[in-house]
Every structure is written in structure tokens, then in C-alpha cells.
Amino acid sequence: MDPQTSALLGGGLMGARMRAYDWATTSLGPQEHWPQPLLTLVRVMLNSRQPMFIAWGADRTLVYNDTYAQILGERHPAALGRPFFETWPEVRDAVGALMDRVFAGDPVHMEDLALTLHRNGYPEATHFAFSYTPVPGDDGTIVGLFCACTETTRQVLAERQAASERRRQQALLQQMPGFVAVLRDPSHIFEYVNDAYITVAGRRDYIGRNVREVFPELVGQGFYELLDQVYATGEPFVARSQPIRLVGEDSTRYLDFIYQPIRDQAGAVIGIFAGGYEVSDQIRSQVALAESEGRYRTLFESIDVGFCIIEVTFDAADRAVDYRILEANPAFERQTGADVAGRWVSDFAPDLERHWFDTYGHVALTGEPAHIENKADVFGRWFDVRALRVGDPAARRVAVFFSDISERKRMEEALQVLNATLEQQVHERTAERDQLWRLSEDMLARANYEGMMSAVSPSWTRVLGWSEAELLSRPYGTFMHPDDMGPTLAALAQMGKTTQPTRFENRIATSAGGWKPIEWTVAPEADGANFIAVGRDLTIAKTREAELASAQEALRQAQKMEAVGQLTGGVAHDFNNLLTVIKSSTDLLKRPGLPEERRQRYVGAISDTVARAAKLTGQLLAFARRQALKPEVIDAGRSVTTISDMVGTLSGSRIRIVTAIPDAPCFINADPSQFDTALVNMAVNARDAMDGEGTLTITVNPVSTIPPIRTHPAVSGDFIAVCIEDTGSGIAPEQIEHIFEPFFTTKGVGQGTGLGLSQVFGFAKQSGGEVRVQSTVGQGTTFVLYLPRVEAPGHVPQVEPEPVVDGHGMCVLVVEDNAEVGTFATQTLAELGYVTVWAIDAEAALAELAKDADRFDVVFTDVVMPGMNGIDLAHRIRRDHHDLPVLLASGYSHVLARNGTHGFELLHKPYSVEQLSRLLRKVATWQRRKRIMGEVA
Structure with a gap:
């Protein structure tokens, strides 16, 4: 079988049609003359289930397979062997240029091409995904086009319908009065929120982010856990009046909401619908109502005014014949002497006067309030009564407020008797007032707001020495101390606005030329133009x-x-x-x-x-914060681990040591020895507090804040917190304020110096940190040492040199004002083979250097000396003699404690021969190395 015949074998219905087709009538010519590339593509096409076609030659003759025939619709089978655009004339504008590109040698691929086809006698909107591949001939020119395509119309329309449905749903959700959010995936990623949701929660970056990212402030409020629960169980969750705190808000909000799981077609949970309403106003209204009712009930029960609600009954002629006490406050019983709630008045006061029934009956029928004063003989008292109808008029209920005015009535009767002697009483009272005005030790005055006094009591003259005429003829501001005039006038002006009494102090001039401090109580008069002032001498x-x-x-x-x-x-x-x-x-x-x-x-x-x-x-x-520390950058976690091992050895087997050290280094800049000493002091105190048995927990953590301690406010920054917690006896509250004091101890005589915690306190303060203690008697104590955190060190510290045993004639200038220490130092250096020159102070040392500084290899100087101190001397030597090293020595110096060593080596007193020789060798070697490097450079 020749290749031409085998190319058309198989291929379904289109293979049969192509074998029977008279190709001589087309531009392709007889099938036995087809070129090999065309035969190969035909064989591939006919045996593929994907829609494919070939457009061959200048007229782009169409050849296709069975699945493409379905795309042709009614144009199949007439389309076989015809030019492409005779079959599809309506797509020439859409794909003609694309085919031209292919025949120019450029392949074309499109994921979605929208075409309007007339394949079934009417226009159809269709969508295709396809690849156009150019087919070259033997000479390299493009002779054909091979297309593999897929009609995606159904998928596109389905996606559009789904998108339209989503838009419709979102439009519905947008119109909902409550807030709505749609979350997907187990991490609860926001897919949609409506405007009401943004109104409640604020503008944030929602879409594509999960709930924890959008709402970090909800940690600990339970919302994350509820979402996880709904997603995991598929059970909806409904909340009523759920409190929520959002970032930047001082008050709590309240929500009614539902978490409803969203499922796919298989029933699996794929998301959560969250919707609800903010009910903060309702909750606050309920709380306010409850508070109001509580205040009403408190007022109802505590006021001295009697109060009751009565229900009036009438006869056929609408005449009140009885009433029942529905509710009464405690004052009712106090003023009537009867506990009558729920009883009819005819039961407990059968002889009550008729006018009471007529008054309450009229109010119940007409709704007109009543105000009367009358006597109830059955109770033996007078009452001031106000009555008004309440509730449904048909209920015939009346609220009654009344006060016992029996005492007032008795006073009115007594007043009537006294009126006969009113003139005598007025005369007596006037005499009493005048006597008070004359004899009062306080300075009394009547004045206006324009600055003048209209009356003063004699005590003004007794206190200040001014006569009444002098006081009334001058503005009262001229008697005030100039510094007090502004505040005084401001207080008077404010009183004039508020009409409330006021108090203040100022200084008033005496006639002798001095000043006296006066405390004033000032009250306005009813006329609004004057006020009364009462002054008391505070001298x-x-x-x-x-x-x-x-x-x-x-x-x-x-x-x-x-x-x-x-x-x-x-x-x-x-x-x-x-x-x-x-x-x-x-x-x-x-x-x-x-x-x-x-x-x-x-x-x-x-x-x-x-x-x-x-x-x-x-x-x-350390307690005094006056030691010269030697700070280094150290890993606090590593130091704590080392000390913990040592504390475990000291504490014994019955005390369990628990440590929690972070993996990342926690660097601090502190004196390593003092840091270790502070840790040991706190750990030993904890051990002693546990009496040999318990748990000692030591943790190290980076923190961003030192909380308020004692009288100091909180401090923000980057710190390391070393926490030592024990399960011991604790510290009594009255002792906890004294534990950092020097020599304070609760231990027995000989069991402690009382300096351990004072060292911790001094070290923390001098290192820029703080120490905090919390304790509960019987439960244990927690000490927290805070120190500033620093970056990792950039270099490795050098190893200390071994002490020298032979100075080899090295010349040392010893500067020491203490004769005994100076003698010891020079003798020690001489025994080690050094040559020494002793100067008793800085001035003598500078004189020796001025003679011949080159003879000295090192200067060994004390810090604390009369006149120029050792630090200033070292700076002077550094300035004038750059290559001459300086070694400082000190037992204590406030300059060192405050400012450090300024880069000079320091030898602490008391020192040993070994320490002295080691540091001399260190500074001399370093300076020699520096000199050599400078010469080489």
C-alpha cells in the first residue's frame, strides 16, 4: 500500500469521505500528488479526537476530521475541499489577519476567541481556544496551516453565568441592612465584605487576607476559635450580644451574628458566611435602662416623700367609695405609721375623711392633677399631697406624693403666737447681728464687683491697722499684693458668673507696710451686684x-x-x-x-x-552605683545556663532547677562578673526561701517594656528580662519595700550580710536597667532583672596575657599620693625587674614627663588624687605623649562610675602582684604593637 492511500485509512466518517472525494476538482489535485507534509498531517488529524483542520495552499483549502465536523454544523459536509473563507465568510475579519500571520511563518495561539457563526442558519455567539501552526514546504515557504482547536462556548457561558450569579448575590448582600462577609479555606480568607461590614469594622485591607491578618487585635477574644470550630464541625454558630474590642477603640462593642458553613456540591465545608448586626446601642440602652430603673428604685425607696399608687373604685353614681394601695415606698409607712401595700383603705382606715375620696376620685375620672393640704385625723397628721392620674384611664389609678407637714403646721401656729412680739424679736436679732459684726475675729465686708467696699467690720482695723474710712475710700484691689491681684480678681469674676461661693488666699497690706496672708470665703448676694466676704488671718x-x-x-x-x-x-x-x-x-x-x-x-x-x-x-x-564596671557584650542566656548549673550544685537534690532559655542569643552590654554575682545573689536568696525543697525557675526573654516599678513609670525599649521564680515562703508586704536596702536581711545573725539584693539593685541601676519583685506569702517570690538589649558583638575579645616574672628593666612612672600604696607598688615592681620613678601627684608626674618622657615605657597612676585626678592626667598624657601607655588603679571613683575608664586599662584595688604584672604586660605589649604597625604603615 502506498503512503498516499495509507494516509486516508481509518479516520472515521471523514476518512471515508476523503477517500471517496474527487480531489482532482480542488486546488489540492489528486490525492496521489499530495506532498508528504500534507499526508502526514492528514493521518494525524484523522486519528485524533480533538477538533482539527488543515487549510492548504493559496486558497486555504479546508480538510478536517470528525470532531471538527460537529463544529461546522449544517455546513458539513459541503465544507470539505472548499476554500476556508467560502465556508466561514463571517469570520474573515476576525481570523483573516491571524491566518496571514501564520502563512508568513508566525504561529498563533489564543485561549479565547469570540466569533459569531452562522453554521446552523442563524447567528451564534461562540468561543474557541486554538493553535495555528504554519506548515513549510520542501523549499521552506509556508504552504499550509494546521489547527488544533476546542470550542469553549459552553464553559465561557457557564463562567459568565456564574460570575453574573455572584454579582447578583453580592448585590443582594450589599443591600442587606446587616454586615456580611464571605470567608473561604480553613484559614478564613476574606472573599467578600459589604459596605455595612466596613462601617462596623472600619476600612482595612480585607480581600485575599485571612481573619488573623486583618484583625490581629482579636487574639484572646474567641472569634478565631469559633471560626475554626464552625469550619471543622460544619455546625453553624449563633451569638447574641457578643462583646468585641477593636483596635484604637476605648469602648466595647456588641454584635448579634451567625457563622454559617458554606458547602460544595459534595457537601464538604469550603467557607463560612458571616452576617449580623451591631447591637451596641441596644445593649447600652438596656444597661442605661437598668441603671435608670435601679436609680428609680433607689430613689423610690430612699426619698423622704411618701409615695403610693392607688386604684379607686366608684359606685353607680361615679362617686369614689374606696381605694386600694397597689404600691407604696418605705416613706409611706414612716409617715402614716401603717404597712398597707395591697390593702383597701376601708380596711386599715375606716374613719378616713370624705374629702380624701372626693379628691382622688376627681383625679381618676378627669385626669386633672390635684394639690392639697389637709389633715387626716385617723393618722393624727397633716399632709401636703399631690395627686395625678397614671396609666390607662380605665384603670382608675392615681399616683400620690405626700409629705408629713405636721411639724410645719405646729410651727405656723407657733409663728402666729410669735407675731405678736415680732418687733421685740427683730430688735433682739438686730442687736445680736451688730454684736457679731463688732466682736468677730474674722474680717467681714460687703463689696461690689466694681472694686469698692461698702461696709467693713472693726476686725479689719484690729488685723491690718487701716481705719474704716481708709478702707471704704480706696478700691480693695489697692490693698492686695500685686502678685495676688490677678488670681483674686479672676476668682471673683468666676463667682459672679456661677453665683456659687468660692474660697481663695491672698496677701493684704497692713498700715505698717507689711503683708498678711488672708484666707477668704466669698458668697454673692441675691442682687447680683454685691458680695459678702469673710477673711481669716493665716499668719x-x-x-x-x-x-x-x-x-x-x-x-x-x-x-x-x-x-x-x-x-x-x-x-x-x-x-x-x-x-x-x-x-x-x-x-x-x-x-x-x-x-x-x-x-x-x-x-x-x-x-x-x-x-x-x-x-x-x-x-x-554596686549598691551605691559607684563601682567602675567593665561592661562587655555577653549572651545573657549562656551566662544564665552556666550559673544555673552552679546553683543546682549549691541548692541540693531536693530543689528542682527549671530553665527556659530562647534559642536566639540575648546579648546585653554589662559587666560579666557583676551580672553573674547578681544572678547568684537572687538564686541563693530563692534557695534559702525554699528551705531546701521546691522548684527554682529561671527564664530569659526579650521584652519591649519595663512595667511601672515603685514610683517610676513604664519604660518602652528593647530589653532582656531575666526572671528567677521560687516556690518558697514569700516576703511579707511590710518587708518588700526594704529588701533592696543595704544590710537589710530577714536571716539570722551570721547567715547573711544583707548586701546581696542591694548589689542586684545597684548593678541594675548602674547598667541602665531595673529590678522588680513580686511575692505572695506562702506561695513564692519572683525577681525580674531588666537590662538593655544590644546587637551581637562584632569582634572576639583578646585573651589576657600571662603575668610577667621579669620586667627586663622596663621603666614605670608610678603616680600615687598614698605613701604606703606607693611604697608597695615600687617595691613590687622592683622585685619583678622594673625600674620605677615615683611621683606623689599629677603635677609631679607631668614634671617628670617634661624632663624626659622617652625614658618611661608605661605610666601607672591612681585615679583619686588631690588636684588633678588620674583620669585627667591620662588624657593629658594621651594628648602630649601619644605612644606612652597608661594603666589606671582605683578602689573607687565617682568619675569612673559615672563615665567609665575612657578606654584606659583599669586595675582594681586591692590588687595582687599577679594582676599588676599581667596588666602592665598587656598595656606595654599593646602599645608596642601599635607603634610597630604605625612604623610599617
């Missing part, structure tokens, strides 16, 4: 206040001196203990024939005691 009171303040200051100074006495006494006690060990050891060393082993033991005791004394002074300086 004696002010003197007593000053004396009291002086006494209080003296008491504070006495308390300070007592505290200083306690401090010095404690230091003396501890140092006497240390000196006892040193003195005993030196006495024993003087004994002849002392064995070497015992001599070494006594020498070691002296050395250990000196170290303990240095530690004690270090703790005192």
Missing part, C-alpha cells in the same frame, strides 16, 4: 506650718543619720570579722619555728580574707 497658721515643716525636715535628717549609723555599723561589723582573721593569721605567722604547712595555711587565710573584703566593698559600691 499664725502659716508660722505653725513652717515650724512643722522644719520639724519634719529635722526628723528626716535624724532618720538619715540613723540609717547612716546602721550602714556604717554593719560595714564595721563585717570588716572587724575580716580583720580578726587577718590579725590572728599575722600573729600566728610571727611565732618562731612555725611549720611550712601552717605558714602556708595562714598566708592563704590572709589572701582569702582580703578577697572577701574586696568583694564586700564591691557590693557596697
